[in-house]
Amino acid sequence: MEQVLRWVSEQTGSDVATVTPLRGGWTAEMRRVRLADGRDVVVRSFVTEFFRRHAEGLLEREAGMLRALADVDSIPAPRLLAVDSTGRYGEAPSLVMSMLPGAVDVHTDRSAQLAGQLVAIHRVQVDPRPREFQVWVSPGTVRVPAATNRPQVWTQAVEIIARELPPYDGVLLHRDFHPGNVLFDGDQVSGVVDWVETSWGPADLDVAHCSTALALLHGPEVGVRFADQYVAAGGQLSEDLRHWQVLDALGFAPDAEKVAGPWRELGRxxxxxxxxxxxLEHYLQQVL
Incomplete structure (x- = not known):
């Protein structure tokens, strides 16, 4: 990635001293770059063919959100330093942002803090609005586990998402809010990262996505109670929460291996x- 590092040096006005890979993600290569002037920055680069094809939209969306959040005190987002969304100046589309304090914690149940931070995100007003949310699974793409003792759970879940999407009042969505994208410094949230999927849609969808992740990390009961913690923190959810919970959970089927790889790298x-x-099956069963 020599060309990318040369570009980072040009954009930051300082030579690159050291480069350290960061763990915990799977869509992009993340690196901590120590500059000769003592600053630490983070570089996101899309290197696989699939994500290179979509890099311009993803990185421009993230860059736009980081600009919009620069003066929002309630959201500890990184500062945008530079973006090359097409890879014109390096061999991979990349974005440079400030390094935030803290670290990801996939070992401890921090759902109460996550709920409070998610409420703060949903209260942010942005102009212009980001794109409308995208649905990541459909009845025809659901992958039911080959060996399951609960076939009726999967059948009922697929029937639910085959219905029309419920009406909703839109808010700003992070759209990939889960413990792997939140940094903690002690007991405090010190950073919210990975804004490439920022969207406009129902608060229920962000809550559902974090609920599924919590269920996989810490058990179904933890995932199920996250909605109550979000409401206790001041958030509002609709009567159609179950539809969004099922829709999100089915996107992880059959075994959530995709997200588990980065979590295992972090010790799980x-x-x-x-x-x-x-x-996942127990969580779906409880939601239903």
């Missing part, structure tokens, strides 16, 4: 495919 080696499938 207990999250085997069997454990994840069992937790």
């Amino acid at each position: 080696i207990d999250l085997t495919s069997g454990v994840l499938q069992d937790r």
